[in-house]
Amino acid sequence: MPSTDLNQFPVREIARRIAADETTAVAVTEACLARIEAREDNVHAWAFVDPELALKQARACDKQEPRGPLHGVPLGVKDIIDTRDMPTQMGSPVYAGHRPTADAACVALVRAAGAIVLGKTVTTEFAGSHPGPTANPHNSSHTPGGSSSGSAAAVADFMVPAAFGTQTGSSILRPSAYCGVIGYKPTFGTYNISGIKAAAQSLDTLGLHVRDLDDIQLLTSVLVHRPLTPLKAPASSPRVGICRTPLWDFAQPETKAAIEDAATRLAQAGAAVRDVVMPESFACLEAVRIRINCYERSRHMTNEWHDYREALSDRFRAVMQTGLDMPYDEYVAAIRLTEDCRQQSDTLFDGLDVLLAPCVDGEAPRGLAEGGNPRFAGLWTAIRLPAISLPTHAGPNGLPVGIQLVGRYRDDDRLLSVAKWAMEKLRAPTFC
Amino acid sequence: MPSTDLNQFPVREIARRIAADETTAVAVTEACLARIEAREDNVHAWAFVDPELALKQARACDKQEPRGPLHGVPLGVKDIIDTRDMPTQMGSPVYAGHRPTADAACVALVRAAGAIVLGKTVTTEFAGSHPGPTANPHNSSHTPGGSSSGSAAAVADFMVPAAFGTQTGSSILRPSAYCGVIGYKPTFGTYNISGIKAAAQSLDTLGLHVRDLDDIQLLTSVLVHRPLTPLKAPASSPRVGICRTPLWDFAQPETKAAIEDAATRLAQAGAAVRDVVMPESFACLEAVRIRINCYERSRHMTNEWHDYREALSDRFRAVMQTGLDMPYDEYVAAIRLTEDCRQQSDTLFDGLDVLLAPCVDGEAPRGLAEGGNPRFAGLWTAIRLPAISLPTHAGPNGLPVGIQLVGRYRDDDRLLSVAKWAMEKLRAPTFC
DSSP, X not given: OOGGGGXXXXXXXXXXXXXXXXXXXXXXXXXXXXXXXXXXXXXXXXEEOOHHHHHHHHHHHHHSOOOSTTTTOEEEEETTBOOSSSOOOXXXXXXXXXXXXXXXXXXXXXXXXXXXXXXXXXXXXXXXXXXXXXXXXXXXXXXXXXXXXXXXXXXXXXXXXXXXXXXXXXXXXXXXXHHTSEEEEOXXXXXXXXXXXXXXXXXXXXXXXXXXXXXXXXXXXXXXXXXXXXXXXXXXXXXXEEOOOTTGGGSOHHHHHHHHHHHHHHHHTTOEEEEOOOOGGGTTHHHHHHHHHHHHHHHHTHHHHHHSGGGSOHHHHHHHHHHHHSOHHXXXXXXXXXXXXXXXXXXXXXXXXXXXXXOSXXXXXXXXXXXXXXXXXXXXXXXXXXXXXXXXXXXXXXXXXXXXXXXXXXXXHXXXXXXXXXXXXXXXXXXX | OOGGGGGGSOHHHHHHHHHXXXXXXXXXXXXXXXXXHHHHHHHOOEEEOOHHHHHHHHHHHHHSOOOSTTTTXXXXXXXXXXXXXXXXXXXXXXXXXXXXXXXXXXXXXXXXTTOEEEEEXXXXXXXXXSOOSOOBTTBTTBOOOSSSHHHHHHHHTTSOSEEEEEESXXXXXXXXXXXXXXXXXXXXTSSOOTTBOOSOTTTOEEEEEESSHHHHHHHHHHHTTOOOOOOOOOSSOOEEEEOOXXXXXXXXXXXXXXXXXXXXXXXXXXXXXXXXXXXXXXXXXXXXXXXXXXXXXXXXXXXHHHHSGGGSOHHHHHHHHHHHHSOHHHHHHHHXXXXXXXXXXXXXXXXXXXXXXXXXXXXXXXXXXXXXXXXXXXXXXXXXXXXXXXXXXXXXXXXXXEEEEEEOTTOHHHHHHHHHHHHHHHOOOTTO
């Protein structure tokens, strides 16, 4: 197989081949860099790539004994995550050329397991709504979604097998759904977020963009320090609740069709499927999440607000102002509501393994100025549940449409297991 | 009144006098610096003070229109909290001379309200157990407690009217109790922790050391952006539960006497007082908190562990190793238990406003090598409740012994209100 195909393999296959001396870290890195060289002018997934710095890491790997299960595997890192050897610019001129002194915990953990940091992927401004230059790799006149725009696009475009993203609303799942890759937001708090620029700390969750579900299991074993157990389909028939949510009317036809089709085919494949209705109290969760986001952002960003206000986008300033104007009691009430719903959410899963829910309104919208609406994933982020987007369908323009599986609080392993089963049964289009 | 007394006033009185043109920010800052000059060789509360830098801020204040309710007030900042104009050295040679590029959110917020950052206060190594050089200002052969050693000692010694501390176990309340000041740990998440070096993110809480309860209300209004409402004693008789906790046998005679005396005198003063027994499931909370602390620290500190291991103390390395050896499932079980107990904790408060509980084992132990045991405050930190230490009693060596009042989750205002009433009734010794 020619080395230019190495960039198409998943993480575990790259790691396996390097460990078996079937290829080298340099060859894999060269393949990823070649893909970037060929495609970056269209996709603009990267905020920073220094080929020589990437190759230097790869050559060091090839000279060493394997350091861990990611030995020689190139990864992408969203540009709000600190790296000690590359700038971390947050998608904002405020941090142009900013060089952190240390790696974020997640970067240090994957490096300690042998991974190569290929570069920094484009983020929207401070992981908010103001977009970066990234285009959807399937059609460069459409948005990739945000805020982890570059991470989703780079993985979708085979520039790197996996990348870190972060989600405060739908910033991992939405770009994954738009770009046709798998997005994984674990239960809040699962992966360590030290060294990541905060957006809203009650919501911020570190997660992954991958093309292969098993890579989540491998990366998780490194990130939480636990032995790797292969991802297995569930022992018995999965029990799937269809949760259309109170936002169902916002879903475009392609999303409605994807959910109904997935429900039908999963039932045909042996799943026990039934409808699940959210309690009334959940109806305002997405509005409440936005409130929390505005309030917490306006506190986190006090320094930037006072010293660099003119360098913030109009959109970002509006979010800040909304947060600053918000009465504290309103914020506390919002937090309380998410906590109450989080507890109530257990009842949604009575007798069920996962929920199937819309992930995005529909296909990636046309134009790069708007990144799409976060509501369908934001709903679950607000209550800290683990969620995964699967690129199982396509829309009227041939762009990917993802579905979302949501797991019970801290029941990520079961979610991933059912996701593996579902992905096999639904047989994705050609996106990944 | 001679200007050298200005360092003895609380925050609100300093702010009032400056606003009324009765004094200047420079005069207050000079008074604090003079106190530091006189006492620092005994107390060692400061990791960094540059008198010229402090005075420069003060002169700027005196030239400006008032910027906010803290205009001209000098504050101390624990040295794990980022400051853009002063080093942030974390009590570790790993960060010797480290200069962050931006202020932590809390620093930016108080600066925006007019405060002067007087300097950085000594922290134990990364806010862990390995002590810094600080001594107890009441007897320099005794520990001030940690990890916010310098903040508690500086406030107790009238070097500054208030200082930021952080608590992951008992790091605000214990040094406050040992040094004879008021320590306040709000409900988890109340003050923004962006720009603060993480210890264990599920527990880390930013809080305050002050000499006057009303200053908490003032500083909170700035930190959460809400209008200032004066702290009032409760309208009706406070209802106080005496919660000796399953750790009661660890309490030394002076702590037991302080709790019993406080209970008796609060009842005499009109409080409705009754005993409260913790459910059995709470018994292992402190052990569980330590587990969470070790696990999360070992992830946060991956970078330092791999690149600067030899610069970490033996004690810190042992914590890291414990965390690294801990099975992930054990960590998740620990988190779950704290979440369950947090929910159950509401029932402890049935018909009660606050709980009265031990704060520390006893007086500050002799010697600077050990900072005392965190258990009595750690118990409540684990379940995220707001807590306050009041310097109401003294021990056999004449050193302060604090009591602890604990509030219902997110019921901080009621806690502070009852604390004000209790402080008036109990009439502290001469510590603050």
